Amino acid sequence: MGKACKDYSLLQDGDKILVGLSGGKDSLALLHFLAMRSRIHKPSISVIAAHIGMENIPYKADMNFLQKFCKECGVELITSTTSFDASTDTRKSPCFLCSWNRRKMLFTIAQENGCNKIALGHNMDDFLETMLMNITFQGAFSAMAPIMQMRKFPIAVIRPLCLVNESDLEEFARSRCYPPQKKNCPYENASNRNTMKELLKHLEKLNPEARYNLWGSMSNIQYELLPPPASNKNS
DSSP: OHHHHHHTTOOOTTOEEEEEOOSSHHHHHHHHHHHHHTTSSSSOOEEEEEEEEETTSOOBOOHHHHHHHHHHHTOOEEEEEEOOOGGGOTTSOHHHHHHHHHHHHHHHHHHHTTOSEEEOOOOHHHHHHHHHHIIIIIOOOOOOOSEEEOSSSSOEEEOTTTTSOHHHHHHHHHHHTOOOOBOOOTTGGGOSHHHHHHHHHHHHHHOTTHHHHHHHHTTOOOGGGSOOOOOOSOO
């Protein structure tokens, strides 16, 4: 995480960071490490956490544990709830709508509490799976950005765990005895992300360095060896 923060300039002196705390291993580890980082003098940062519950999704976190965890980290925990109706926009997947509504609530909480950054717990596997999904289903070479400045808000989204393997986070969670979330999402089987997880595992069987090569490819685009952009003019 330290390397990501340095390489991508994720932390600046005076940052007030809102951590999206879902209750999963990634967000717990992220809050743990950022809380530790906030006790270092330079750059001086402060951290608060927010847990957003989704009323119509039976995806529960142990709130007693989260409150105790935040107290041990010396971090304030803000809780809120929201909901979404998947029938209102059939063009978007329920997973997208759920994530979008949670993110919208995080922006509201960040603004209300004077935060200039929101930290999310996406790890390297999340980045690579998103890249594979976008190539396969959207025909676009894209993933997520380690840091993204919002256009409509004076807030940046940062992903400090972008260089951390999910397997390392799983091992860390076991060592810290993090409780598992109660997952019972009616839409999770409709997502292609699990398929991409299996694809990534298969690629690593072909080449143990596959994940690092995939990551490196995002900043090593050899345009001269690719087709030029297609013309928009009608032929």
